[in-house]
Amino acid sequence: IASSDLEDLCFHINAKISSIKKCILLRNIGEDELRKAVLHKIGNEVILMHELLNKMETEVKQQEKxxxxxxxxxxxxxxxxxxAQHLNEHIPPYLPKPTQSCITVTTGKLEEQTKAVEPECAKKPAKETKLIKEAALITTEEFESVPAYMKGRLTYDQINAVVQELNKATVAKYKILYQPLKTMSIPVRTLYDRFMEEETKDTRGQFFIVEADIKEFTQLKLDKRFHSILNILRHCQRVREVRGSGLIRYVIC
Structure with missing residues (x-):
């Protein structure tokens, strides 16, 4: 046997002998009544240390999660x-732009037909600003909130196109109502008289139109699709109906 192998064998045997001696010593210590309490305390501390290590391991895993x-x-x-940045830089062109809910029309004060003709040297009536209320366009959020049975195949653009036409008719009507009587032609005066006859106590101070106004001032067809869109506009609180004397008055909300 080589000397190096013999030395390794001796080292191994000596290590085993040392381990056996330690075991015998520990066994003797364990049988010593004076040291049992110390060993028991050490055992409890080892158990506590093990539990603490388990808690630390659990906490580390939670922190990793x-x-x-x-x-x-x-x-x-x-x-x-x-x-969000992409949407901000690529806003769809069909979305409604912020608009004022009213437009202004500057006219002279309304004059009664029976008013006497003033002298040429008399001062002209002061100009005043009249407001014509318009319905706001439907937003995409409102369009999405409309029940499917009510929308059918109607599109967002089709609904807002009708809103714009209703606003067009409203503006045209109230421009005539704000026009001085003496400047009216016979056809315009006929329209004016009809407008006044259609007023009721429920519409006083409100802006409204009837189907005759829509036919007069727009190219809209008052068909089934039109009335379906009106239902949506009522649902979205853009118009409301006032009925009476065989007429349906569409009041701008």
């Missing part, structure tokens, strides 16, 4: 920010 969750939230926030 939290770290992964925060990374996912960060990625989601970055993605949402990029999408």
């Amino acid at each position: 939290l770290k992964d969750l925060l990374k996912e939230i960060e990625k989601t926030a970055e993605r949402d920010q990029n999408e």
Whole structure:
């Protein structure tokens, strides 16, 4: 046997002998009544240390999960920010632009037909601003909230096109109502008289039109689709109906 192998064998045997001696010593110590309490205390502390290590391991795992969750939230926030930036830079052209709910028309004061003709040197009546209320366009959120049975195959653009035509008829009607009587032609005066006859106590101070106004001032067809759109506009509180004397008055909300 080589000397190196013999030395390794001796070292191994000596290590085993040392381990046996330690075991015998520990067994003797364990049988010693004076040291049992100390050994019991050490055993309890080892158990507590083991439990503490388990808790630390659990906490480390939870922190790792939290770290992964925060990374996912960060990625989601970055993605949402990029999408918002893209939408801000590519706003669809068909979305309604902010508009005033009213337009202004400057006219002279309304004059009664029976008013006496003033002298040429008399001062002209002061100009005053008249407001004509218009219905706001339907927003995409409102369009999405309309029940499917009510929308059918109607599109967002078709509904807002009708809103614009109703506003067109309203503006045309009230421009005539705000026009001085002496400047009216016979056809315009006929329209004016009809407008006044259609007024009721329920529409006083309100802006409204009837189907005759829609036919007079727009190219809309008063068909089934038109009335379906009117139902949507009532649902979205753009118009409301006032009935009476065989007429349906569409009041601008």
